[in-house]
Amino acid sequence: MSEDIKRILIVDDEEDLCEILQFNLESEGYNTEIAYSAEEALQKDLSKFNLLLLDVMMGKMSGFKLIDIIRKEKKLDVPVIFLTAKSGENDMLTGFNLGADDYITKPYSLKELIARVKVALRRSSSVSKAKKNILQFNEMILDLEAKTLVIDDEKVELTLKEFQILRLLFENKNKIYSRDEMLETIWGDNVVVTNRTVDVNITRLRKKLKQYGEYIKNRPGLGYYFAT
Known part of the structure; x- marks a missing residue:
């Protein structure tokens, strides 16, 4: 049907x-x-x-x-x-x-x-x-169309890569993404960056997410995920 x-x-x-x-x-x-x-x-x-x-x-x-x-x-x-x-x-x-x-x-x-x-x-x-264009977790709201993040009614400035990382993890809660998978998905094959680039962006993102930063977890040897 x-x-x-x-x-x-x-x-x-x-x-x-x-x-x-x-x-x-x-x-x-x-x-x-x-x-x-x-x-x-x-x-x-x-x-x-x-x-x-x-x-x-x-x-x-x-x-x-x-x-x-x-x-x-x-x-x-x-x-x-x-x-x-x-x-x-x-x-x-x-x-x-x-x-x-x-x-x-x-x-x-x-x-x-x-x-x-x-x-x-x-x-x-x-x-x-x-x-469908809005992802929300408690008072954290991610607008996929406007590419904006609001936490507790306050807009949080994200770089494009930070937004893309958050969206990837947020849309697929509890799914673990390895650093290589994140590099391929977000940076693509034509950009030469290292796994350390993912870690740096995750660290900055966690700080910007304030109390929600703790929801981005790292499984040693496997990768990152948004835990709920």
């Missing part, structure tokens, strides 16, 4: 409604799955979906409880749209406070629903692309 096809999970105990939603969403080119209860939804790998459509009132576990588990226990930021008959202002506020991206009350127009689904997916896609 193409990675461009968005996957949507419908979680609702009304089978007829689920079938209508599935038909219309798949007509728009989306791939959909159905769970007829919150418990059934939790049996699935929710991280593989691009969007969840949740009812609020379902059997033993409500949609509110489900999103609470998704956000707090599973730590997933997958977009969620509530589709529910609970139209009270307090219900809507509860949904948003629990981490919903949208809240649509029944009955609703299928055209409006599909429009809101497209907006949620587009917004999520934009956020995902932005996140």
Whole structure:
């Protein structure tokens, strides 16, 4: 299946409604799955979906409880749209406070629903692309596009080689890189430098990283790695 096809999970105990939603969403080119209860939804790998459509009132576990588990226990930021008959202002506020991206009350127009689904997916896609350009560890943020490092809200000046070393180790946490591997990856074959060059750059980098410098470890005889 193409990675461009968005996957949507419908979680609702009304089978007829689920079938209508599935038909219309798949007509728009989306791939959909159905769970007829919150418990059934939790049996699935929710991280593989691009969007969840949740009812609020379902059997033993409500949609509110489900999103609470998704956000707090599973730590997933997958977009969620509530589709529910609970139209009270307090219900809507509860949904948003629990981490919903949208809240649509029944009955609703299928055209409006599909429009809101497209907006949620587009917004999520934009956020995902932005996140791909950012590496973060606690209060240390590495911007891959701007080639900048920020620690505790303060910009840290790095040379290009220092940035490239940090990026290599940061993107591949706990993986050990020998000095030769780092020279080949960062300096290339056409530049004549020694292993000592790696050590000098690592030493400077550790100092600039302040409290995070200790995360760059050296395994004697093997090489360097960013330990987490």
